[in-house]
Amino acid sequence: MKLTGNLLIGAREIAATAGSMKALNPALNVEIEPLFAFGGIEEVNRAAQLADDAFDSYGATSLPERADFLERIAEGLDVITPELARRASLETGLPVAQLEGEAAKSALQFRQFSTVVRQGRFRQATIDRAQPERQPRPRMDHRMQKIGFGPVAIFGASNFPISYSVAGGDTASALAAGCTVILKAHNGHPGASEMMGRVIQQAVKDSGLHEGVFSLIRGSGNEIGEALVDHPLIKGVTFTGSEAGGMALFRRAQQRPDPIPVFTEMTSVNPTFVLPAALAARGATIGDGFAERMLVTVGQACLKPAILLAIDGDGYFELKEAMISRVEAMQARTMLTPGIFTAYRKNVERQSHAGARRIAVGGEPESAWDGQSVLFEVDGERVLESPSLSEEVFGPAALLVRVRDVEQLIAIAKQFRGQLSATMQIESADHALAASLLPLLERRTGRIVINAFAHPQEVAYASIHGGPFPATSDSRFTSVGMSAIERFLRPVCYQGFPDDLLPEALRQNNPRSIWRLTDGEFSKA
């Protein structure tokens, strides 16, 4: 696919109006071709107007039409996977094989949301039939379905440059909901972004949809993102990235004359609790597994296990040695961007200053943005005194907490802010302690894992990638999994409607045979 570096505003290509950039190959620390256009307020205005113009007709697509469109995007991703992974690898330093996996996950997500659309259950169709004989007054027929709430702005993530970027889960779930999308591409991988943007643009065309269903925009600095968040025609925002970046967008959107929903997925240390019997039985295996997971994708995953808590006792030594071995054996690898590299180095220093002991370091850096792996150890007391030790270090670092006893373990658990996930390693003898930790973890995390690690994340019906603040800005939603679509839906009730005016999902004969709740019971009738 030839890259032009243009913005994709509806069906049109727009050359630079506000400067341009080249991508950086972080492994070689050199810029790569071509020039990528920056847009400005004009382009935001045009894309937002198109997204609004397209909303009614796109929202009115039938379930099969919309499902076919999502399937077409998946097929387009399949076709470009090899070149997409190569380009993304050049732009991020991540291995091609890993990025091919991401592309496969992206296509899978579009296929899964195609299925979600075809099933129609996301409409949450609900019917309360008329009760003409009811006293003291009759009940009219009431029917409810969920529809997309309007055009949304999606900020591409940097750390998964394919599966949570332009053609990522946010885009798939927003389009599935019936929302039109303006994608603000991350400048860390502009070429990969353009490739995915073109696949979606082509699928819009091939599906005969209004061009405004999708636009891809890019800008320097924060201006273009702010313009998107402020735009009166934009009705929702999603973002994956840092707490500072996410909260800036969130607070800005809440200051609009009409505040809009903003879902930001921000920060999590995904604590792992190794309970005593598991520690004694499998200390080395757990330590090795933890360190393996923490180092995946240079520790730049939102689900990286970053903190391991274990009560000092049988198995602790073996656990620690296994962690040290794996960290020491890991070579330094290129981080995603110079900015992420710099922040990583600063945060590693922060941990040292806060009293964490550096007990293992990986291989020496060989090029400019190579991240060196680091394992810290600290005593439980210190974590209770310095809660900042429990803050995320984005990159290949982790913290082993040597806990004194169960009381201290519980005290530390209570101190955690909101998390995407938590893990417990347990044996049968640990069940009672696990049961007493469970309510603490339920209040603080979106997903609790037993005897595995939180990364990687399944994408299925029960998947939750969410959690209390600051894991996300709204604990009621998830950004991964089939229910990610709920972020973009709002209910509409139709009262007293003749059948021919009802939307398809609510018609008497249930033409698509979707699951509906009728008078309190589910059926496909």
Place this chain on the structure above:
Amino acid sequence: MKLTGNLLIGAREIAATAGSMKALNPALNVEIEPLFAFGGIEEVNRAAQLADDAFDSYGATSLPERADFLERIAEGLDVITPELARRASLETGLPVAQLEGEAAKSALQFRQFSTVVRQGRFRQATIDRAQPERQPRPRMDHRMQKIGFGPVAIFGASNFPISYSVAGGDTASALAAGCTVILKAHNGHPGASEMMGRVIQQAVKDSGLHEGVFSLIRGSGNEIGEALVDHPLIKGVTFTGSEAGGMALFRRAQQRPDPIPVFTEMTSVNPTFVLPAALAARGATIGDGFAERMLVTVGQACLKPAILLAIDGDGYFELKEAMISRVEAMQARTMLTPGIFTAYRKNVERQSHAGARRIAVGGEPESAWDGQSVLFEVDGERVLESPSLSEEVFGPAALLVRVRDVEQLIAIAKQFRGQLSATMQIESADHALAASLLPLLERRTGRIVINAFAHPQEVAYASIHGGPFPATSDSRFTSVGMSAIERFLRPVCYQGFPDDLLPEALRQNNPRSIWRLTDGEFSKA
């Protein structure tokens, strides 16, 4: 029931710490006994700590335990209905019979949410079974349920002093979700608030629950509300009232270090579109029905039909005459509070200044806070020029818009801000026009009614009392109906859990036989 005027903080009664007040009988413009205590920051802190302390155990109640608790509140409301309605009538000027209806609705809502809890469908239990043979790697067992997100602050509404106040739908749905509640009582009806608070306090005790499940607090000015919204242990807020009040709370909560969900239900003019064939066939009937609904509860209902749009033509004269007749025949009646009365008078003047013609006035006021009914008429052009004409006038006033043609009707429809409801009056010949208006209304309203009026609101599974801003602060939720519970729920995923550690809703044998989604299909197995 003897009123003490005390605050109810958990199981305790707290006397005034920050001044006190008496209720006003607005019909007679005299204060009535007893003194009602104001609390301050200390009481907020204590109630919030109790609500947090109670959260884990209350959240862990079984479905039948929680359902029984809600049923107990309903029974308590049944018992006090006569004296509750009498006291509320003294404090609001609303008729006793109407308030008995409200009390019945309150009890009904607690019974309905008791059923919702017993059914357990609100858990949205979802199971993706393990796939140990899956390639390239096995899938672990994933299960998801929804739980309450934490202690919530609920601001009692003034206009429905029973059914949307202390024992209103917000309280019922929050308690059903498993959230603990701090109720900030409205100072418009402190005695009725105390009565309902005591019913809930007693039900907490009789159910053997932690005292912190419910507290009732009261304060002067905004300080106590702000302290609640700011409190770190409070995890959500609901509010029903003015746009200014709701947005102040909303924006304040979004400025917390950890923003929390705030659902405010604020303002709506509930436009009624009378399409040409319906106007010709039933102009007088529609005009009469509209005016009857607009005058209910002295026009102080969030679902009051406040604007009627009709294209000038056959039936328009009859419609207008019928509206005029009913408005002129209506006597002036006491409004809820002096503040609401004053705002009403000011807003009626605003409509006149904006160019609306006063075509009917009701009977003259006989006492200080009597609201006189007013009907305005205005041409469509004027509404397009002065969008402020479409803003709410809280009280017994409405606006008849004489529309030139279909194009103008659509232009006005596009100009409306978000609404709780909209109504279309149609005959068969109007279906094509209704179908073309429908997407405009879907984008702007939470409920669309055909050939009826939006008030009163059914409370059932498909009920929606929500809508785009400024009808509410989050169009994805409703404050009335069975799905109001969703405002207070967040998902938690359990991955790889042994059966004995799973919450009841997700156990293998489905002990309560609730609806669950297993591998994408609903069943009670």
